[in-house]
Amino acid sequence: TGDECLNGTSPIQGTELCSVAELMYSLEILTSVTGNTKWADRLEKVAFNALPATYSPDMWTHQYDQQVNQVQCTYQENTVFSTNNGYSHTFGLEPNFGCCTANLSQPWPKFALSAIMKTEDGIAVVAYTPCKVTKKTKEAHVKISIKFRDKIDFKVTTDRETAFTLDLKIPEWTEGAIIQKNGQKITPAPGEFYKLKGSWSGETCFTLTLPMPVKIIPRPGNLYAIQRGPLIYSLPIGEEWTQINKDLPGHEYPHCDYEIHPITSWNYGLCIDNQLNSSSIISEKYTGADETAKEKKTPSDRIVFEERPIGETPFSPEGAPVILGITAQQIDWPLINGSAAPVPSSTKSSGPKEEIHLIPYGCTNLRITEMPII
Numbered sequence: 001t002g003d004e005c006l007n008g009t010s011p012i013q014g015t016e017l018c019s020v021a022e023l024m025y026s027l028e029i030l031t032s033v034t035g036n037t038k039w040a041d042r043l044e045k046v047a048f049n050a051l052p053a054t055y056s057p058d059m060w061t062h063q064y065d066q067q068v069n070q071v072q073c074t075y076q077e078n079t080v081f082s083t084n085n086g087y088s089h090t091f092g093l094e095p096n097f098g099c100c101t102a103n104l105s106q107p108w109p110k111f112a113l114s115a116i117m118k119t120e121d122g123i124a125v126v127a128y129t130p131c132k133v134t135k136k137t138k139e140a141h142v143k144i145s146i147k148f149r150d151k152i153d154f155k156v157t158t159d160r161e162t163a164f165t166l167d168l169k170i171p172e173w174t175e176g177a178i179i180q181k182n183g184q185k186i187t188p189a190p191g192e193f194y195k196l197k198g199s200w201s202g203e204t205c206f207t208l209t210l211p212m213p214v215k216i217i218p219r220p221g222n223l224y225a226i227q228r229g230p231l232i233y234s235l236p237i238g239e240e241w242t243q244i245n246k247d248l249p250g251h252e253y254p255h256c257d258y259e260i261h262p263i264t265s266w267n268y269g270l271c272i273d274n275q276l277n278s279s280s281i282i283s284e285k286y287t288g289a290d291e292t293a294k295e296k297k298t299p300s301d302r303i304v305f306e307e308r309p310i311g312e313t314p315f316s317p318e319g320a321p322v323i324l325g326i327t328a329q330q331i332d333w334p335l336i337n338g339s340a341a342p343v344p345s346s347t348k349s350s351g352p353k354e355e356i357h358l359i360p361y362g363c364t365n366l367r368i369t370e371m372p373i374i
Contacts, residue, residue, distance in 0.1 A: 003065050003081040003088070009220050011370045012339040014065030014081050014089060017054045017100035020046060021107045028114040031126055035119075037191055040126045041171050044230040047111050047127070052362035055104055057316035060254045061091035062104050068369045069340045071237060073260040075244070076338040091241075091365075092257030093250070116144065122164035124193060128152055128210075137164045142200070149307070152208040161201035167193040173229060174210040181206035214303055216272070216373075221343035223370035224270065226324065226358065228305070233324050233358040236317045237366035238264030262366055266340070267333035268356060269347050269374035272303065272326060302327075320359035328356045329374055340368065347372045 001013035027043040030036070055062035063073070065081055065088040076086040087095045094101040115127040116135070123135060123142065132145045140162035145155045156166070170177050172191040179186040179194065181204075188194035212229035219225055226233045245257040304325040313319045329349035334341050361369060 001068075003084050005082040007082055010342050011068035011219070011223065012070075012080055012342055014067050014084070015050070016065055016084075017062055018103045020050045020054055020066075021103045024051065024107045025110055028110060028126075031114070032117055035124075035193065037169050037193060038172065040169050041173070041230070043111070043114075044127050044171075045232075047107070047129075048230050049232050049361040051107050052315035053364060053367075054100075056091055056365065057313050057319070058254075059104070061093070061256070061258060062095075062100055063091055064088040064096040064100050067339065068367075070364075070367055071266045071335065071340045072262050072338055072366065073258075074338050075259065078337045080337060080339050087257075090244070090257060090259055092245070093255045095257065119165065119167055122166055124167035125169055127169070138162055140200075150209075152210065154206050154208065156200055156204045156206075158200050158202065161199060163197075163199045166196040168196060168208060170194050171210060171230070173212070173215070173227075175213050176211050178209045179206065180209070219370045221370075222347075222372055223343065224373055225370050226303075226326075228324075231322075232361040232369060234361045234364045234367035234369040235266065235268060235328075235356055235358050235371070236320075236364045237262045237266045237368070239317070239366055260366055265330060266366075266368050267330050267344070268328040268368065269331045269344070269349065269372040270326060270328050271353055272373060315360075315362050317359065317363055317365065320363040322360065324358040325355055326358060327353050328371075329353055331372070331374065344372055347374045349374055 001007045001010060001015050002019045003014040003016060007013045024043060024046050027039045027046065030039040031043065054066045065084055067089060070089065073089050073091060075090060079086045079088065081088050084096050111127065112131065115129050115131055116133045117124045117126050118135060122137060123144065128146065128148065130147050134141060134143050141159045143157040147153050170188045170190050170192060174190050177188050177190065179188060215227045217225040217227050240261045240263050241258045242261065243256050244259050245251050251257055306323045306325065308321050308323065310321045311319045314321050330351035331344050331349055332346045333344040361367065
């Protein structure tokens with residue numbers, strides 16, 4: 001966390017939007033200088049989680065400080081932040097201070113510019129995001145388009161035959177990655193760039209599959225987070241937005257200030273094996289554009305992923321393109337000064353087992369991300 005001060009690992013201490021934006025730029029520079037995939041992996045993790053979570057889905061409002069466990073965003077006299085004021089995690093035009101207002105628009109463009117980089121002998125794919133790029137390699141003009149869902153599809157087009165190396169980042173988190181090109185299967189090692197060398201002419205299509213194992217990440221205070229691929233998953237909390245500071249000049253719609261109050265329960269512990277052994281069956285399914293998952297699932301100790309069509313605003317609670325189903329129970333977890341207590345009072349359950357749905361962290365406004373296992 002970094003609520004101005006570097007402040008440890010509490011899930012409620014808060015991290016400033018500016019540090020998210022500047023960290024991404026630092027990771028892009030580190031990747032370009034070192035060629036080390038660990039910086040590129042961190043870049044994707046910050047870009048797809050912390051960045052979109054720090055402002056509203058329409059980008060008209062943002063926070064100064066975001067919390068990993070963020071159950072409400074209201075003005076507080078006794079704030080948990082070290083030096084920032086009680087408006088710091090409300091959503092608005094410039095809560096606390098204007099630096100984040102100036103900074104919030106730079107991370108996505110810089111991320112887009114850094115997704116693909118030139119190398120001494122070709123081109124490197126540093127971050128996986130849907131994109132199209134044109135670069136000049138030697139005397140040839142090379143066009144690369146990337147799109148993906150369960151696998152990453154590449155199309156490389158050259159205006160003349162040319163030889164170059166296409167460096168593909170293989171993330172540290174994947175297991176059993178496969179490149180399929182011209183009927184050939186290649187199994188690259190994780191945690192490095194795989195050099196796809198050769199002569200390219202006309203249009204060449206190939207795919208990269210990056211299996212995403214689920215990881216239960218231990219966090220301080222006997223809490224746990226769920227990660228799959230580059231995404232962290234959170235319990236979204238129902239929201240009620242209330243406009244505040246209406247009397248301030250320049251704070252008319254749409255650049256207003258808001259508090260967000262929770263309207264659904266958030267005090268949950270997970271009913272899952274933290275080792276993901278044989279009793280924790282992981283399954284997946286895809287819900288197409290003409291389908292909805294209406295069936296009632298029986299609570300169990302499984303983790304079930306359901307993919308949905310990607311809409312116009314994927315980084316929103318309603319537009320989340322993937323949903324995680326997991327069994328949980330409510331526990332005694334108090335609210336202190338407008339924030340969830342750093343750790344629950346007790347992990348003794350106070351309700352029946354029920355299935356809850358988690359979505360990617362970057363799609364949430366209110367959330368619980370680090371939870372105990374009961």
